[in-house]
Amino acid sequence: MSRVFNFSAGPASLPLPVLQRAGAEMSEHGNAGMSVMEMSHRGKDFLEIFRRTKQAVIDLMAVPDTHEVLFLQGGASTQFAMVPMNLMGSGGKGDYVNTGSWSKKAIKEAKRFGSVNVAATSEATNFNRIPRQDELRLDPGAAYCHITSNNTIFGTEYHYTPDPGDVPLVTDASSNIMSRLIDVARYGIIYAGAQKNLGPAGVTLVIIRKDLLGRAPDSVPTMLNYKTHADADSMYNTPPTYSIYILGLVCEWLQEHGGLAAMEEVNIRKARRLYDCIDGTDFYRCPTEPDSRSRMNVPFTLANPDLDATFLTESAAAGLVTLKGHRSVGGMRASIYNAMPEEGVAALVDFLQDFEKRHG
Amino acid sequence: MSRVFNFSAGPASLPLPVLQRAGAEMSEHGNAGMSVMEMSHRGKDFLEIFRRTKQAVIDLMAVPDTHEVLFLQGGASTQFAMVPMNLMGSGGKGDYVNTGSWSKKAIKEAKRFGSVNVAATSEATNFNRIPRQDELRLDPGAAYCHITSNNTIFGTEYHYTPDPGDVPLVTDASSNIMSRLIDVARYGIIYAGAQKNLGPAGVTLVIIRKDLLGRAPDSVPTMLNYKTHADADSMYNTPPTYSIYILGLVCEWLQEHGGLAAMEEVNIRKARRLYDCIDGTDFYRCPTEPDSRSRMNVPFTLANPDLDATFLTESAAAGLVTLKGHRSVGGMRASIYNAMPEEGVAALVDFLQDFEKRHG
Numbered sequence: 001m002s003r004v005f006n007f008s009a010g011p012a013s014l015p016l017p018v019l020q021r022a023g024a025e026m027s028e029h030g031n032a033g034m035s036v037m038e039m040s041h042r043g044k045d046f047l048e049i050f051r052r053t054k055q056a057v058i059d060l061m062a063v064p065d066t067h068e069v070l071f072l073q074g075g076a077s078t079q080f081a082m083v084p085m086n087l088m089g090s091g092g093k094g095d096y097v098n099t100g101s102w103s104k105k106a107i108k109e110a111k112r113f114g115s116v117n118v119a120a121t122s123e124a125t126n127f128n129r130i131p132r133q134d135e136l137r138l139d140p141g142a143a144y145c146h147i148t149s150n151n152t153i154f155g156t157e158y159h160y161t162p163d164p165g166d167v168p169l170v171t172d173a174s175s176n177i178m179s180r181l182i183d184v185a186r187y188g189i190i191y192a193g194a195q196k197n198l199g200p201a202g203v204t205l206v207i208i209r210k211d212l213l214g215r216a217p218d219s220v221p222t223m224l225n226y227k228t229h230a231d232a233d234s235m236y237n238t239p240p241t242y243s244i245y246i247l248g249l250v251c252e253w254l255q256e257h258g259g260l261a262a263m264e265e266v267n268i269r270k271a272r273r274l275y276d277c278i279d280g281t282d283f284y285r286c287p288t289e290p291d292s293r294s295r296m297n298v299p300f301t302l303a304n305p306d307l308d309a310t311f312l313t314e315s316a317a318a319g320l321v322t323l324k325g326h327r328s329v330g331g332m333r334a335s336i337y338n339a340m341p342e343e344g345v346a347a348l349v350d351f352l353q354d355f356e357k358r359h360g
Numbered sequence: 361m362s363r364v365f366n367f368s369a370g371p372a373s374l375p376l377p378v379l380q381r382a383g384a385e386m387s388e389h390g391n392a393g394m395s396v397m398e399m400s401h402r403g404k405d406f407l408e409i410f411r412r413t414k415q416a417v418i419d420l421m422a423v424p425d426t427h428e429v430l431f432l433q434g435g436a437s438t439q440f441a442m443v444p445m446n447l448m449g450s451g452g453k454g455d456y457v458n459t460g461s462w463s464k465k466a467i468k469e470a471k472r473f474g475s476v477n478v479a480a481t482s483e484a485t486n487f488n489r490i491p492r493q494d495e496l497r498l499d500p501g502a503a504y505c506h507i508t509s510n511n512t513i514f515g516t517e518y519h520y521t522p523d524p525g526d527v528p529l530v531t532d533a534s535s536n537i538m539s540r541l542i543d544v545a546r547y548g549i550i551y552a553g554a555q556k557n558l559g560p561a562g563v564t565l566v567i568i569r570k571d572l573l574g575r576a577p578d579s580v581p582t583m584l585n586y587k588t589h590a591d592a593d594s595m596y597n598t599p600p601t602y603s604i605y606i607l608g609l610v611c612e613w614l615q616e617h618g619g620l621a622a623m624e625e626v627n628i629r630k631a632r633r634l635y636d637c638i639d640g641t642d643f644y645r646c647p648t649e650p651d652s653r654s655r656m657n658v659p660f661t662l663a664n665p666d667l668d669a670t671f672l673t674e675s676a677a678a679g680l681v682t683l684k685g686h687r688s689v690g691g692m693r694a695s696i697y698n699a700m701p702e703e704g705v706a707a708l709v710d711f712l713q714d715f716e717k718r719h720g
Binding site: 004032033075077081109112241246321322 | 368371372379383384385387388393394395397401433434436437469472473553555559560562578581582583599600601603606681682
């Protein structure tokens with residue numbers, strides 16, 4: 001079988017040129033005489049890969065000198081603990097905006113280490129929208145404000161940057177990192193598991209304002225203290241070297257394609273094309289409010305759910321795979337991250353229209 | 361440049377057939393139409409890879425039903441925290457045998473969560489030996505006994521399994537996992553970062569006795585609680601899918617080569633050949649006591665350290681790389697894990713003899 005269009009929510013599609021290059025140099029990277037996987041993380045060959053990758057992240061996202069870039073492990077779920085453990089202090093408090101399953105997990109974890117003020121929530125409408133700035137009820141005693149900038153499951157995304165007042169804004173950007181331009185300076189911490197927009201599962205990108213380092217109490221495990229990793233430039237222990245290398249190749253691919261400004265334009269086009277198709281008929285329905293819609297994850301339902309199984313079988317046969325929606329929303333979900341080409345979205349739109357003609 | 365013999369202590373050599381296969385199927389795995397890196401961890405293709413990998417670990421190590429096999433992230437350094445956080449309980453105590461740098465890190469981390477009894481140490485002789493069973497001064501109040509079964513930096517290895525009495529034996533087996541047969545039933549926890557003997561950096565193999573699950577207090581982060589991962593069969597959050605896949609290919613390669621009994625024989629031969637060469641001359645010297653010598657990491661010094669730089673330059677030119685020793689020991693270190701072929705050790709021995717002839 002040839003390559004399919006993979007609409008998985010994560011791990012997700014990677015750019016084919018990245019995979020081809022990684023495949024070609026798997027056994028011998030450059031003049032090293034070995035695979036990247038076999039390189040000592042302290043050796044000059046890997047250190048050069050690491051340096052270039054970190055610099056590419058800095059360049060692509062215009063990370064200011066005030067912030068440090070870290071490559072960690074454990075995914076966003078580990079960040080759910082690290083953020084409160086590092087920022088709350090003992091008996092502290094955090095503001096959290098609840099926009100879905102992942103926000104709820106972050107909130108639940110934070111409660112182990114302090115108290116949580118839910119500053120706003122859209123749970124009453126099954127998380128079909130992002131709360132507006134004027135809805136946020138911030139706690140003056142909170143040490144930070146945490147948001148989930150894109151909600152993979154419910155298909156919503158912030159199209160504004162919340163202003164949390166004097167405290168740092170922390171965002172779980174796992175599912176929209178590098179899909180658009182953001183002003184990094186407005187964030188205290190940006191974290192993202194790589195497996196949606198950046199690379200393979202197993203590396204977590206963390207961008208942290210340097211003045212937030214060193215606030216963790218002694219009871220925090222060394223590996224969960226941001227300062228450990230900042231002091232060692234992500235080399236306190238062996239980092240996930242191969243995942244970092246792939247992330248670097250993805251960054252190079254982004255740079256070759258014009259960086260995040262160009263990528264954002266493509267993502268706007270892809271999302272509009274798909275939402276327009278869904279909105280243009282009663283056969284399909286999108287549960288999210290238009291102003292809050294994610295450019296990355298597009299959930300939609302069929303008016304007749306009896307057709308769901310047929311839809312999934314026929315779409316897979318057409319080379320459009322992993323379209324089944326999350327059980328919290330039902331129906332379908334198309335994840336169209338950076339690596340999903342416009343042709344993939346076009347093929348999906350064609351299929352949606354054709355399927356409606358045949359079954360509508 | 362063609363492939364070299366890479367004596368790196370970790371990340372380290374991988375079997376060439378594993379790399380070749382991974383490279384060939386990088387863009388399209390089987391009939392999936394995508395890379396393993398792009399597969400949803402909840403999809404049937406990856407779940408089959410996961411199932412086979414876990415079963416291969418169980419088969420290779422003869423893991424009994426009493427134990428669970430987990431694939432985690434964060435390396436041994438994260439285990440240094442997880443072990444006491446999960447097993448000590450609050451205000452608890454652990455016995456630790458101090459056999460070098462990694463033991464010391466484990467001890468230091470454990471002290472954040474309780475108290476540590478150093479049951480034995482070989483620090484007085486710069487960790488050139490493994491304490492004997494009769495030297496262990498176990499604390500009757502300890503909740504477990506922690507050892508480092510192979511010491512990557514100092515080149516020592518346990519050639520017996522300590523008896524800790526009624527408490528579970530915990531071992532950091534990062535640098536000798538699957539290099540020899542062990543009786544898993546005698547251990548409470550066996551953990552190992554993959555990047556030496558198992559696969560790429562970024563996945564940590566943990567084998568834990570099931571009755572030790574569920575002992576962590578509520579204050580332990582969800583991701584640092586073994587029960588979280590056991591309950592979810594290592595899929596609580598997105599696991600490091602590609603690293604697990606490579607680990608699975610390495611396990612397959614081990615099975616094709618006769619499993620751990622056959623591998624142990626090869627490792628005994630490789631180590632003997634290298635130690636015999638070093639012991640057979642005054643030109644080289646091995647700092648470790650013969651009974652405690654590691655089959656995996658062979659440190660040695662040159663009688664004349666002025667020749668160190670020349671040695672490293674000439675060996676690299678001969679395609680024998682990453683031989684520089686750790687600063688704690690000095691001189692050289694040859695790491696000869698499972699994936700280092702006998703030809704690699706033979707080439708190193710030839711080089712050692714030739715170098716002595718020319719510079720001795």
